[in-house]
Structures are given as C-alpha cells and as structure tokens.
Amino acid sequence: MSRLLAFLAVLVSVVSCGGTDQAAGPSAERSLILATTTSTQDSGLLDELLPAFTEDTGWKVKPLAVGSGQAIELGRRGEADVLLVHSPEAELDFVAEGTAGERRLVMHNDFVIVGPPEDPAGVRDLPSARAMRAIATAKAGFVSRGDESGTHAREERLWEQNQIDPKGQWYRSTGQGMGATLQVASETAAYTLTDRATYLAQRANLRLEVLSEGDKALLNIYHVIELTERAGDRVQPDGAKAFADWIVGPRAQRMIGDFGTEEGGQPLFVPDAGKDEANLGN
Amino acid sequence: MDVLGEGLLEALRLLLTGDEQTWEITGLTLRVSLTATAIAVLLGVPVAAALALGRFRGRQVLLAVANTGMGLPPVVVGLFVTVLLWRDGPLGALGLLYTPTAMVVAQAAIAVPIVVALTAAALRQVDPDFLLQMRALGATRVRALGALLAEARLPLLAAAMAGFGAVVSEVGAAQMVGGNLAGETRVLTTAAVLATSRGQFALAIAFGLVLLVIAFAVNLAVTLAQHRTTAPR
Numbered sequence: 001m002s003r004l005l006a007f008l009a010v011l012v013s014v015v016s017c018g019g020t021d022q023a024a025g026p027s028a029e030r031s032l033i034l035a036t037t038t039s040t041q042d043s044g045l046l047d048e049l050l051p052a053f054t055e056d057t058g059w060k061v062k063p064l065a066v067g068s069g070q071a072i073e074l075g076r077r078g079e080a081d082v083l084l085v086h087s088p089e090a091e092l093d094f095v096a097e098g099t100a101g102e103r104r105l106v107m108h109n110d111f112v113i114v115g116p117p118e119d120p121a122g123v124r125d126l127p128s129a130r131a132m133r134a135i136a137t138a139k140a141g142f143v144s145r146g147d148e149s150g151t152h153a154r155e156e157r158l159w160e161q162n163q164i165d166p167k168g169q170w171y172r173s174t175g176q177g178m179g180a181t182l183q184v185a186s187e188t189a190a191y192t193l194t195d196r197a198t199y200l201a202q203r204a205n206l207r208l209e210v211l212s213e214g215d216k217a218l219l220n221i222y223h224v225i226e227l228t229e230r231a232g233d234r235v236q237p238d239g240a241k242a243f244a245d246w247i248v249g250p251r252a253q254r255m256i257g258d259f260g261t262e263e264g265g266q267p268l269f270v271p272d273a274g275k276d277e278a279n280l281g282n
Numbered sequence: 283m284d285v286l287g288e289g290l291l292e293a294l295r296l297l298l299t300g301d302e303q304t305w306e307i308t309g310l311t312l313r314v315s316l317t318a319t320a321i322a323v324l325l326g327v328p329v330a331a332a333l334a335l336g337r338f339r340g341r342q343v344l345l346a347v348a349n350t351g352m353g354l355p356p357v358v359v360g361l362f363v364t365v366l367l368w369r370d371g372p373l374g375a376l377g378l379l380y381t382p383t384a385m386v387v388a389q390a391a392i393a394v395p396i397v398v399a400l401t402a403a404a405l406r407q408v409d410p411d412f413l414l415q416m417r418a419l420g421a422t423r424v425r426a427l428g429a430l431l432a433e434a435r436l437p438l439l440a441a442a443m444a445g446f447g448a449v450v451s452e453v454g455a456a457q458m459v460g461g462n463l464a465g466e467t468r469v470l471t472t473a474a475v476l477a478t479s480r481g482q483f484a485l486a487i488a489f490g491l492v493l494l495v496i497a498f499a500v501n502l503a504v505t506l507a508q509h510r511t512t513a514p515r
Contacts, residue, residue: 033380042480047464062380064461079368179479202481234369 031060032239035072035080037150038177040222041065043197043268045259049252056251057242067177069148075100075225078232082240083225084247086195087150089157091223101226101237104248105277107256107269108221111154113212114182114199115140115191123191124211131212132158139170141190145181146173150220155193158217182206195220197260197268216281221272224248248273289487296488297495308492311469314382315450316500318389322445325390326397327438331427333398334405335413345402351395356388357454363388364458380461385469388455393445400444404437405430439508443501450497470496 040046041063050061064071064080068087072094074080084106085091095103113123113131121138123131135142136159144166145152159166172190174181178198185192186206199210212218224247226240246252253271260268272280296304333345365371367379378384408430416426431438453471460467462476470493477486 038479041476044480062461062463062466064380077368078370177479179481205481205483232370234374 029060030058030239031062032081032236032243034061034063034082034084034243035074036063036065036084037068037071037086038065039195039198040084042179043201048255048259052251052255053243053246057246059239059242067147067149075227075231078227078235081227081236082243084222085150086220086222087153088221090153091225099228099231101228101240102244103223103225104244105272105275106222106224106247107271108219108280109196109269110213111193111218111220112196112199112210113191114194114208115211116189116207117209119211126212127215128158128212128217129162133162133164135191136164136166139168141188142171143181143185143190143192144171144173146175151178151193151195182208200268219281221277221280285483286487288484289491292484293488293491297492304492306465307468307470307473308496310382311450312496314385314469315389315446318386318449319393319442319446321390322393322397323442326394327401330398330401331405334402348395348399348402352399354392354395355454356392356452357458359388359391360455360458379459380463380467382467384459385456385467388459389449392452392455393449396445396448397441400441401438404434404441408434439504443504446500447497
C-alpha cells in the first residue's frame with residue numbers, strides 16, 4: 001500500500017514539474033480578461049489577434065468565449081476587464097447603467113438565414129422579415145440558440161418585428177452555441193439564424209444553404225466596451241483601454257479585414273473602426 | 283462514418299508526430315486530474331475510515347451524503363467554485379480563477395465524495411473483528427488502521443481510479459473554472475468541445491481517443507505497480 005502511494009506520489013510530481021511556474025499565478029505579468037462571444041473564438045479570429053496584441057502591448061489576455069448575454073453579465077459584475085460583443089440593444093442598456101467606460105465600433109459581418117436545400121417554406125431570396133414570417137406560417141422547423149447570445153437576441157428581434165410569437169412543435173431551442181445549433185438544424189432539416197462566419201467555417205459538415213441574406217436587419221455589429229472600476233475593484237481600466245485602443249487601431253483592423261482570405265476564402269469580418277454605425281451595410 | 287476513421291488517423295498523427303499543442307494539453311490534463319485525485323485520496327481516505335469504523339451519531343446520514351455526492355454534476359461544482367473565486371467573490375483576492383490550480387480545486391471537490399463513498403464501502407467489507415484482533419495482538423490504533431487499509435488495498439485502488447476517471451473525463455467544471463484558455467487551462471475534454479463547436483469533428487474525436495489512451499496508461503501503470511506490491515506476499 002505504502003509503495004503504491006509512493007508510486008502515485010512520484011507520478012504526480014513527475015507530471016507536475018515543468019508546469020508549476022504557470023500555476024503560480026498571473027500576478028507576475030499583466031494579464032486582462034476579455035469576455036467575448038463564441039463566434040470570435042469558433043471562427044479562429046481570436047487566435048490571430050491575441051498574440052499580436054500581446055506582442056504590441058505586453059498585456060496577456062484570458063479570453064472567455066461565452067454568449068454575449070453572459071459576457072455582458074461578467075462585465076456588469078466586474079469579472080472581466082473588456083468586452084467584445086455583438087448584442088447592440090443589450091450593450092446600450094448596459095452602458096446606460098454607468099459602470100462601463102467607452103464603447104466603440106470594431107467590425108461587422110452579417111447574419112444569414114440558413115435552411116435545408118429543399119426550402120419547404122419557400123424563403124429563398126426573401127428579405128429577412130418576410131422569410132421569418134414564411135417559416136412561422138408554414139410551421140417549418142426552426143432551431144433557436146435560446147441562450148441569450150447576440151444571435152439569439154437578433155432572432156428574437158426579428159420575430160418581434162413581425163409580431164410573431166414563436167411557439168409550438170416547429171420551434172426548438174437548443175441552449176447551445178452556434179456550431180451545435182447548426183448541427184441540430186442540419187440533422188432535423190430545419191431553418192436557423194446564424195452568423196456568416198460560423199456557418200462558413202462549418203459549411204462542409206452541414207446540409208444547409210444560405211437562403212436569406214443581405215438586408216440591413218441582418219447586420220451583425222461588434223463593439224468593444226471598456227469596463228471601469230465602477231464595475232468592481234479589481235477591474236483593470238488600463239488593460240481595458242490598451243485592448244480597446246489596439247483593436248480599433250490600424251494593425252488589428254488590417255488583420256480583421258484579411259482574416260479568412262488566406263485560404264482563398266472570402267473575408268469573414270469587415271473592419272469598421274471610426275465609421276458611423278448608421279452607414280453600415282449601405 | 284468517415285469522420286471516425288479520420289479521427290483515428292488524426293489521433294495517431296497527433297500522438298506519433300509529437301504535436302506540441304497536443305502534448306501540452308495532454309500534460310496539463312494529467313497534471314490537473316492526477317493532482318486532484320491525489321488530494322481527494324488524502325482527504326477522502328481518513329474521512330472514509332472515520333465513517334466506516336467510527337461510532338458516532340449522524341454517521342449514516344454522512345454516508346448517505348457521500349453516496350449522493352458521487353452523482354454531483356461537475357457543472358454545479360464548477361459554478362460553485364467559480365462564484366467563490368470571482369474577483370469580487372469571497373476568495374477572489376487569491377487570483378486563482380482561470381488557472382490550473384482552480385481546476386485542481388474543482389476536480390478534487392468532484393472526486394472526494396467518490397473516494398469517500400467507495401473507500402467507506404470497502405472498509406466496511408473487511409471483517410469487523412479484524413481491527414479487534416489487531417488491537418488484541420498489541421498493535422497501536424494507527425498500525426491497526428494501516429493494516430486494515432493494506433487489507434482493503436484493491437477496493438481502495440478502485441476508489442482512487444474511479445475518482446480519477448470521473449475528473450479526467452469531466453468537462454463542465456474544467457470549462458467553467460479554467461475558461462479553456464489556450465496554453466494555460468485547456469485540457470483534452472475542453473479541447474474536444476471547442477473542436478466540436480468549430481466543426482473540426484475529426485480533431486475532436488482525436489482528442490477523445492488521446493484521452494482514452496492516457497486514462498488507460500494511468501490505469502495500467504497503477505495496476506502493474508499494485509501487482510508488484512502484492513506479488514511477493
């Protein structure tokens with residue numbers, strides 16, 4: 001028994017060495033918490049941007065990829081230093097509470113309505129409002145994120161604008177991220193609302209086509225929001241400002257515009273720093 | 283189906299070519315889960331001994347609590363630990379959230395009830411007269427307890443391995459308290475979830491297979507070590 005314990009102890013210590021310095025804590029270096037959406041992580045954009053940010057500023061970043069609702073809640077509690085989110089109405093409500101600092105436009109892409117190639121509700125090439133109405137009228141299957149993410153918020157707004165209360169067998173809520181929701185829609189031959197970047201990244205595995213796209217109601221706009229010490233004592237406003245300044249700066253904006261084009265693909269995001277939000281999509 | 287074949291090939295490629303990221307993730311997985319299991323054994327065995335052998339009120343209730351704790355959802359433990367470790371939470375000043383240490387804490391919390399419940403069950407299997415005999419032969423309490431633990435070593439080992447199996451395979455707590463940060467707190471399960479949500483199914487399956495391989499390797503190593511300690515008897 002004691003030899004067994006000794007063996008276990010050796011095993012643990014062997015595995016432990018080489019990593020203990022990491023576990024010692026981030027206090028040695030400056031590190032900030034970025035709460036952002038799953039789409040920026042799942043598309044791979046963060047993997048490109050964050051090393052460059054660290055290189056330029058010396059700040060390390062702990063990115064938490066969660067839904068926009070959770071990201072804003074983490075900001076509200078002062079558990080994050082800076083937010084990169086895409087849920088404009090919720091953001092404006094949050095900023096109005098007064099604990100956030102500056103909110104700046106970073107980039108946009110767009111949402112698209114995808115569905116099975118047979119298109120049972122006949123929404124192909126309809127504008128988004130009419131497409132949503134057609135899906136509800138036909139009671140064709142629709143899969144919702146149902147997770148308070150920016151995509152979910154946009155979907156709810158589209159229903160609301162059409163005075164539709166989506167309820168019934170045809171409307172399902174996954175409570176999961178975009179990737180998982182696209183899978184469910186594909187497997188059940190249903191429609192869903194998705195950001196274009198995630199759809200393009202996963203298209204090969206999906207039996208879904210883009211059916212409705214391009215109108216202004218489908219713009220997917222990302223803002224960076226700095227937190228201040230009003231949100232919590234341990235918030236690092238200097239880190240928040242460093243990140244926000246950097247991501248609207250020339251290097252990050254160029255990287256955002258180029259992202260996705262290397263493999264011969266189409267750009268996934270349009271850099272928008274300094275633009276007027278009202279003119280996007282024109 | 284071809285995604286499974288691709289996953290198998292990808293797993294072999296990752297393991298054989300010594301893909302740096304995979305090794306890093308695998309190393310962290312082992313480090314976190316083995317440490318958590320060791321802590322759970324150190325905390326759990328004495329508690330289990332007290333519950334199995336002690337004569338005090340509330341013993342049965344505590345045993346029932348431990349048995350219930352075996353079904354504790356990792357995501358609930360993760361949420362609880364996260365709230366404790368929040369910057370403005372009660373333990374926020376430690377700055378542990380989103381570190382491997384936080385993952386060890388959460389996983390140890392998941393493993394302790396498993397170790398306690400299974401160890402207590404094992405110790406209660408041993409003949410109740412065993413301790414009395416040992417004492418009668420002049421053994422001190424501590425030595426008698428040591429002999430008892432040696433007598434029950436196989437089920438004790440099973441308890442430790444059950445704890446390890448539970449924590450190395452859980453994703454809820456690791457995701458929540460670790461944050462799945464690349465190069466810092468990403469373990470095999472959270473890497474598999476991320477790969478899945480990125481639509482990289484073959485890679486996700488590969489991570490799952492790597493997880494199986496290392497779980498098997500640890501179990502095999504411990505079983506062989508156990509065999510060696512028993513063989514000369």
